[in-house]
Amino acid sequence: MSVQSSSIPKLALQAGSTRRWRTRETVWGLILILPSLIGFIAFYAVPAIRGVVISFTDWDLLTPAKAVGLANYMHLLKDPNFWRALKVTAYYVLLNIPLQTILAMVIAVMMSRLTKSLVIRSILIIPWLMPSVVVGLLWLWLMDPNIGILNAAIRALGGPTVPFLNLPDLAMPSIALINIWQYVGYTALLIFAGLQSIPGSVYEAASIDGASELQMFWKVTVPLLRPVLVFVAVTSVIGSFQIFDTIAITTKGGPVNATKVLNWYIYEQAFTRFNMGYATAISMVLFLLLIFVSMAQMRLMRAGESDV
C-alpha cells in the first residue's frame, strides 16, 4: 500500500507560502482525523488492551475485579465445555466452508460462461444482505418438523419427517446449510469478479496450444484466480469461526449442546453467568486461533503458487 505524498505543496510553493501551507496542512490534517482517532482509541485500541487485562481477572461486574494471573487460561485448558465448543465450531467450519466454496466456484464459472446479467447477480446477493436473524427465523420455519414446507416436500416424495434442527446429529449440518444458502451467492460474486479480470487472450492462447477445458480450468483459471481464492477462503473461514446470530435464533446451542459454538459459549459465560474474565480469555484464545488459521491458510495457498 503506497501512500502517495501530497502534491499540493508543490503548487503552494509557487504561491510562495510553503511553510505556512505546511503548518496549515498539519493543523487541518490533525483536526480532520481527530473524531476518528478518538473513536479508534476509545472503541478499538483501549478495549483491545483492556480485553487482555480483563482476561487475567476474575470479575462478575458487581464486585471489583480480582487479578488471578493465568488462572482463566489454565482453567480453559481443563474445561471440557471449552474443548467441546472448539470441536463443535471446527466441525461447523468444515461442514460450511468446503461445500460453500466449491458451490460458489461452480456458480461463478457457470455465470462467466452464460451471463453477466445484473438481475441474476442481484438475486444471488440478496440473502447476504439480510439480517442473519431474519435468515435464521425463516429457515427455522422452513425446517419445522410438523408443518414446515421442507418436510411437507419430503413427505410428499415418500420420505420420513426430518427433524432438521431438533436432532443433535442433524442440527449442525442444518445450520451449515442455512449459512451456505446465505453466503454462497456473495462468495460466487467475489469469485465471478475475479474471473472477469482474467483476459480472454489467455484462454485463446491455451486453446491454441491444445489445452482441454479441464486443463484450462486447473492450469489457467485456478492459478490466476489464486489471490481472489485466498481472500475468499481466509475471510469466509474467519467469518465462519464467529457464527453466532443463526444459532442464537434457531437452536440456542442445543439440542444437547450440539451447536454450542465458541461464540455462543463466550456469550453465555459473559452475559448469563457474568464470568467476564473467563469469557474474555476464551475470546482471546479464539483471536489467536484465527490468526493462526489465517496464516496457515495463506501459507498453504501460497505454497501452491510455486508449481505453476
Place this chain on the structure above:
Amino acid sequence: MTAPTQSVQTQRRPIPWGKILAWASLVLILCITLFPFWWMLRTALTYPKALFQNTASLLPVQTTLINFKRVLGLISAQEGVALGGTGQAINFILALRNSIILSMMVVVGQVTFSAMAAYAFARLRFPFRNQIFAIYIAALMVPGIVMLIPNFVLVRSLNLTNTFLGVALPAMLMTPFAVFFLRQFFLGINREVEEAALIDGADVPVVFFQVVLPMTVPAISTLAVITFINTWNNYLWPLVVANEEKVRVLTVALGVFRSQTPQGAPDWTGLMAGTTLAIIPTFLLFILMGRKILDSIQFTGFK
C-alpha cells in the same frame, strides 16, 4: 464452430447440452435463493388459523393482512390471542422506529467522520500519518467478539446501556473499513480542482466540503448504504447493550418474539409478517442502489 465431418446433413449445429444444463442449474439456484422469501411472504399473508391446513399450498391460505396489523399493534390484544398470537403487545412499530433511529445515527456519524479522516489520510501531510493509518488497517483484522466484552464494560461504565448513544457510539466515530474504503476513492480523484481552489486561497475545510465531497457522492452514498445495512442487521451488540423495549431494535425484537411460544409453537404467521417488515428497507435500498452494492463487492474483493 466447425464440425469435423464432411457430410452436409451432419453439419447441423449440435444441441448445446452443456449450456442447457448450465442454464438449468443456474435457474434452479436462483429458485432456491428466492423461494424462501416467497414462503416468508406466503406465510405472512396466511390467516393464522388456516396455517395448519394446506401446509404445502404454494399460495397464501385465506389471504389476509391481519398478521401485519397484528405485529404492528393495530388490533387489540384479545383479538391477537384469539388469532393464536401472544397476549403481549408486539410493538414492531417501536422496534422499527428504534432501528431507523440507530441506523441513521451510525450512518451520519460514521460516514462524516470517516470521510474527514479518509480525506486527511489521502491528501494532507501531518506527523505519524502513515503509522496511524497502518494501525487502523491492522484493526480490520480483529474479530468482533474480542471487542464485545471490553466495549460492553466501557458503555456500561459510561451509564449508556439501554440508550441509543450507547449502541451507536462504537461505530459512530469511525470504522477502519469506512476510512479505508473512502481513502481509496479520494486517492483516485483528480487533484487539479482541489489545487486550483487552494491556490485561490480557499482553506482545507472549504475545499473538502465544497469541492471534494460533491465529487465523491457516489462513493459516500455506497458507504452509507453498506453502513446502513450492517447496522440494521446487527444483532449481538444491541442484544448485549440495549435489551430494554424503549431502545430495542428490530433484530433483537424478532429474537424476543421468536422465544414466545403462545400455543406450544412459535407464532409463525406473526413472525413471518415481522421478518417481512424487517427486510423491506433493505429491499428498497437494494432496488435503488443495487449496482453500487455489487460494484463495492468487487472493490472490497480486491483490496
